[in-house]
Amino acid sequence: MNPAQKQIEELRAELTKHNYNYYVLDNPTISDYEFDMKLKELQQLEAKHPEYYDALSPTVRVGGMITKNFETxxxxxxxxxxxxSYSRxxxxxxxxxxxxxxxxxxVEFVxxxxxxxxxxxxxxxxxELARAVTRGDGFQGDDVTNNVRTIRSVPLRLxxxxxxxxxxxxxxxxxxxxFAKMNQERVEAGEDPYxxxxxxxxxxxxxxxxxxxxKRPLDCLPYSIVxxxxxxxxxxxxxxxxxDWGFKVPSVARLCQSTQEVMDFVNYWDVHRHELPYETDGVVVKVNSIAHQEELGYTAKAPRWAMAYKFKAEQVSTTLNSISYQVGRTGAITPVANLEPVLLAGTTVKRASLHNADQIGKLDIRVGDTVFVEKGGEIIPKIIRVDFTQRKPDSTPTSYVTHCPECDTELIRREGEAQHYCPNYYGCPPQxxxxxxxxxxxxxxxxEGLGGETVELLYKEGLIENYADLYLLKKEQIVPLERMAEKSAENLVAGVEKSKEIPFERVLYALGIRFVGETVAKKLARAYTSVEALKDATLEDLVTVDEIxxxxxxxxxxxxxxxNNVDIVERLRSYGVQMEIAPEKLQNQSDKLKGLTFVxxxxxxxxxxxxxxxxxxxxxxxxxxxxxxxTSYVVAGDNMGPSKRDKAEKLNIPIISEHEFLEML
Incomplete structure (x- = not known):
């Protein structure tokens, strides 16, 4: 190793150690000035010797890369x-x-x-840090690796x-x-604070x-490894x-043996959370054993082995100025409270959900009322009660809207349902x-390249009337539109073309059939394998499918x-959208285990x-x-719980090994 390379390697090692001491251990051993001087020396050496480039060098922390598009x-x-959860x-x-x-x-809890x-x-x-991806929708997110590399508490090498x-x-x-320092600098510069x-x-x-x-003092606090x-x-x-590997894991995590110990932890931090350097809105309680976590598994949305205990939500009072009504894609009408703007949990709140006519009647909410607003586990704030002491003498009860605010069609309310609906499925613009x-x-x-605002624009300009029309769009039609350039139009057309690769189960979900969410779409796709077979299914056939x-x-x-729906589906098929499970995927599927339930x-x-x-x-x-x-069979591996084995034996349910299961296939 020549002297320059040796000097670069030694500086990198020294700066990495100081970075860890400062940002992870909160125990600096040199001054900020000394650190900056050493970092500058390393930057100059690396500039002179590009042959020794290292993507994990401490110098990447200062940035210098531009990312135009964040890949999904x-x-x-x-x-x-x-x-x-909100209670013991x-x-x-x-x-x-x-x-x-x-x-x-x-069972132990963390x-x-x-x-x-x-x-x-x-x-x-x-x-080594290979990739950093945002949560997104849980299935996929945006690659923000270049930005995360600048966060000092994220180790580049373990x-x-x-x-x-x-x-x-x-x-x-x-x-x-x-955050306070950032805002102070913005205010001094004449900019609005965050x-x-x-x-x-x-x-x-x-x-x-x-x-x-x-430049921003971001931090990374890890909570799980998969x-x-x-x-x-x-x-x-x-x-x-x-x-031990170098992550800044908060030291407050506690191992608990009972619900009482969990509640002791919750109650302590509900009082002391304001002393923390970070914002926190609750406690996450997890089953400690990984084997138990695997045994418990997941629902369609969440792990069964973890629960968030939310601290009591902040409440504020404000005035209800008016009530407006939104129309969803299924025609469901949602009443929305338009409020006098008020600061709640760090955000200015101007609107709150009123849910439905029953909720308005139950709380006796009226325009002009002073109301209490809460932002609990929900993203959208909600009105929880009215301050009747402030009600004006001339106040009148709220009359729920009778006709669609968008197309003036008379609303319907199906028996057993809380919401009103606009039945004008094919003529109501928001639907x-x-x-x-x-x-x-x-x-x-x-x-990609197509968002909600663009959809509104394309519809308003008469270029689309349903989702099948997207596949007929041409670049020349899009470029003249407001906020559209040639590149945007090309990306939109390319995104539509690429969507033809999306598998059938996601296409089925995309059709927007009422009550058919992601999980149901997968079950229907697996059961019928093509849209043609699903179209011909009777009510009696469908209810035999698991969980339908x-x-x-x-x-x-x-x-x-x-x-109309059948015509749109046929058009999608003719444009090349996947309307059946791909043959190669079907090769790995069969009905060998149909009717059998396994644990x-x-x-x-x-x-x-x-x-x-x-x-x-x-x-x-x-x-x-x-x-x-x-239960038809229990497939048992090592460390199977004794109580599960006892229960299976009492019910005379066959317990088979993993190899016996594979032989069944």
Whole structure:
């Protein structure tokens, strides 16, 4: 190694150590001035010797890269949401559900603070940061690696006994002090201050110039590790390992043996959270054992082994100025309260959901009232009560709207449903554009270059009347439109063309059939394999499909009974949109396990638990989380819970090994 290379390597090692001491351990051993001088020296040496470039050098922390477009990346492991609880009783009920699945076992919990920031997934390969992806919709997010590299508490290279490849999830946050300093500088420069740390942290990750990101005091606080062949068996051990590898893992996490200990942690931090340097809005409680987590699995939206306990929401009072009515893509009418602007939980609130006519009547909400607004577990604030002492004598009860505010069609209210609906399915503008916006959304057709505002514009200009019309758009039609340039038009047409590769189950979800969400669309696609077969299915056929009830079946039959819908679906097929499961995918599927219900329990040698479950579902079987008289087989691996084994034996349910299961296929 020549002298210049040696000097560069030594400086990199020294600066990496000082960076870790300062930003992770909060224990600097040199002054800021000395650090800056050493960093400048390294930058000059690297400029003189580009042959020794290293993407993990401490100099990347200062930025200098421009990202025009943030590429969409599919997560290797889905980033789930969390179920919320607001009381001890809800936590205890959650614990009972866990024990019903796990049986008579000792369950430990880990309590961690729920930091209010932007969720991030960091991928490490061979100890080096390979990729940083935003949460997005949980299935895919935006690649913001260049920006995240500038965050000093994100290690670029790990130390210790880290796995070969893994993802670590964390919150990108702005400390209170740093946020206050940023705002002070903005005010002094004559600019408007930022509203709250969370939105500012999230927005920072999408700045095109990462040298601007580097100027912001962002922090990364990890909370979980996912991957195969991880070298720990509990959540708490995983946090300790991550700390050893160089991550800034908060030290407040606590291992609890009972709900009482969990509530002690919750109650302490509900009082002391304002002393923390970061914003936090609750506590996340997780089952400690990774084996137990795998046994418990997931619902369609959240892990069964974790629960967020939300601190009591902040409330403010303000005046209700008016009530407006929004029309959704299904025709559902949502009343919205237009409020006198008021600051709530760091955000200026001007609107709040009123949900439906029953809610307005129950609270006796009237225009002109002083109302209390809360921002709890919901994104949209809600009115929780009226201050009747402030009500004016001439106040009149609210009369719910009788006709659609958009197309003036008389509203209907179906028996047993809370909301009113506009039945003008094909003539009501918000319903038309709402269906198209759903069609292009990320979880559906994921059409890049096309957003909600552009859909509104295309509809207004008469270029589209339904989502099939998107496939006839030409660049020449788009370029003359407001806010459209040649490149934007090219991206839009290219995004529409690329959407023809989207698999059938997502196309089925994109069609916007009422009650057919992502999970139901997958089940229907697996059961019928093509839109043609689904179109011909009767109500009696549909209800035999796993988890398809009468309400969903009726909605599917009604959708395909409509000639307009059938025409649009046929047009989509003719344009090349996937209307059946690809033949190569069908090769791995069969009906061998149709009618059989399996419970998967324990740790396996050849396949992961998720792969086992996929094999069951791909071959027509159903996976259940707990053993019952309806269970056909228990596929047992190592460390199967003794209570589960006892229950299976009492019910005479066959217990088979992973190899016996594979032989069945």
């Amino acid at each position: 990346v599919v997560h290797d492991y889905r980033m789930y949401s969390l179920d919320n 009783e809800e936590l205890e009920e959650w614990e009972k559900r866990i024990l019903r699945i796990l049986g008579d076992v000792k 309590c961690e603070l729920k930091y209010d920031g932007a969720s991030m997934s960091l991928t490490y390969e061979n100890g 130390k210790g006994d880290y796995p070969e490849k893994f993802d670590i999830r964390g919150e990108i946050i702005l400390p209170r002090d740093g 509203m709250n740390p969370r939105n500012t942290a999230s927005g920072s990750l999408k700045l095109q110039d990462n040298s601007e990101v580097a 991957g195969d062949n991880l070298n720990f068996s509990t959540q708490f051990e995983g946090l300790e390992k991550a700390r 038309i554009t709402g269906r198209i916006q759903h069609f292009i959304s990320r979880k559906a057709m994921d059409i 009830g009468v309400k969903i079946a009726e909605s599917v039959v009604e959708f395909f009974r409509n000639e 998967v329990s324990g740790v396996f040698e050849t396949l992961s638990r998720n792969d086992l479950k996929k094999h069951i579902e791909d071959n027509g079987g159903k996976v259940a989380s707990s053993i019952s008289s309806k």
